[in-house]
Amino acid sequence: MSEAVRIVEKKRIPSEAIMLQGLPDVGLVGLIATSYIISELNLDEIAYVDSDLLPPIVVLHKGLPHAPLRIYGNKDLIAAISEIAVPVKALHRIMRKLVDWAESKNVKMILSMGGLPVQNRQDIKEPKVFAAGSSDDSLKLLREKGLEILNEGFIVGPQALTMRYCVERKLTAVALLAQSFFNYPDPEASAVAIKKFAQITGKKVDVADLLEKGEEIRLRARDIMRRTQSELSQMKKSQEYDLPLYV
Amino acid sequence: MYEERRKRSAFEIMREYMELLDAWADELLESPGRPSWDIQSCCLEPLCDISITADEVVVTADLPYAQPETIEVEAVGHDLIEISAKIKRKVGFGDLGITHREGEFSSFRSRARIPVPVETDRMKIRFKRGILEVHLPRKKGHRIRIE
Incomplete structure (x- = not known):
């Protein structure tokens, strides 16, 4: 039987890089942020994800076909994004494969940006960013970098799986969660998440252009947000509002 | 036919119903098939x-x-x-x-x-x-x- 999820490498993959994951999720925060970093840092397409679990889709850019779930990179950064909402039924196997693959490439850290849904988002001018880490060492690093730790709560979706699989493999995973809209694309939340990414990695990314294009991005992202909403409800994403019980 | 049906356990029948319900739920949750x-x-x-x-x-x-x-x-x-x-x-x-x-x-x-x-x-x-x-x-x- 063929593998359910396969990563097809197109170019040389850097070793000991930092890996970003930006799959469609709450407010599309991670997807917008990661796509912007790919564009600002001129990362090349180096691999893509092939799987029978994904819908039969090809994305055309400048007339050429691309897989919707692609991996970009340069010498010390790898970034995975998806232009389609990843079906819940495929999510576990895809995230596991991405973590396995990252481990095989000696990735130093998997960093994912995402949204932390808040009901009064309209009233928040500069969203706060909270961080979660897969180990005591990663929490120490996050504190040293001045990040506020998400101490108690649920994380649901791609970031949750990355965190779980990274703990299994003793890989460092960091999740940056910016206060965001649940159902609406939130480029402002992506911008604050990018600032924290820069704080952790030392990479410079100017977010002025992202903020300027905010309305345009919101307009263009309506369709993928609609598709993502459907997957979010299936993965019980609203559980992130729940209070955990741990006595 | 009747024999075949009788051989299925209650659990199997239940599982089939659950699969059918899952399929319906998937259909209902699917994003609208019209453009935005x-x-x-x-x-x-x-x-x-x-x-x-x-x-x-x-x-x-x-x-x-x-x-x-x-x-x-x-x-x-x-x-x-x-x-x-x-x-x-x-x-x-x-x-x-x-x-x-x-x-x-x-x-x-x-x-x-x-x-x-x-x-x-x-x-x-x-x-x-x-x-x-x-x-x-x-x-x-x-x-x-x-x-």
Whole structure:
């Protein structure tokens, strides 16, 4: 039987890089942020994800076909994004494969940006960013970098799986969660998440252009947000509002 | 045939029903199969959301590029509201990088069905950070005192 999820490498993959994951999720925060970093840092397409679990889709850019779930990179950064909402039924196997693959490439850290849904988002001018880490060492690093730790709560979706699989493999995973809209694309939340990414990695990314294009991005992202909403409800994403019980 | 049916255990039958229910649920949760735009009316359908609290129903819509002074919210009957707004500048498929379709959009329009009884005449609206909020107070029932 063929593998359910396969990563097809197109170019040389850097070793000991930092890996970003930006799959469609709450407010599309991670997807917008990661796509912007790919564009600002001129990362090349180096691999893509092939799987029978994904819908039969090809994305055309400048007339050429691309897989919707692609991996970009340069010498010390790898970034995975998806232009389609990843079906819940495929999510576990895809995230596991991405973590396995990252481990095989000696990735130093998997960093994912995402949204932390808040009901009064309209009233928040500069969203706060909270961080979660897969180990005591990663929490120490996050504190040293001045990040506020998400101490108690649920994380649901791609970031949750990355965190779980990274703990299994003793890989460092960091999740940056910016206060965001649940159902609406939130480029402002992506911008604050990018600032924290820069704080952790030392990479410079100017977010002025992202903020300027905010309305345009919101307009263009309506369709993928609609598709993502459907997957979010299936993965019980609203559980992130729940209070955990741990006595 | 009858023999075959008799051989299936209750658990198997239950599992089959569960699979069927799962398939129906998947179908219901599937995103709408229509586009989020309408060339005939030059309208884009905005992203909308509905939340229900003990006192009110809040309908929100994401309206990037909307001209605030053109936003209209109309109650269409007792359980339906229509939201519309003009866009600051016309948006064509070309602006979105699409060259194989033709058409321009000049406004947003969508309808939201309200799932519980509300007082549409006491509706309040707010527009902030490009998000429209429509607050609809829920109808109050009769108070029953404990005897």
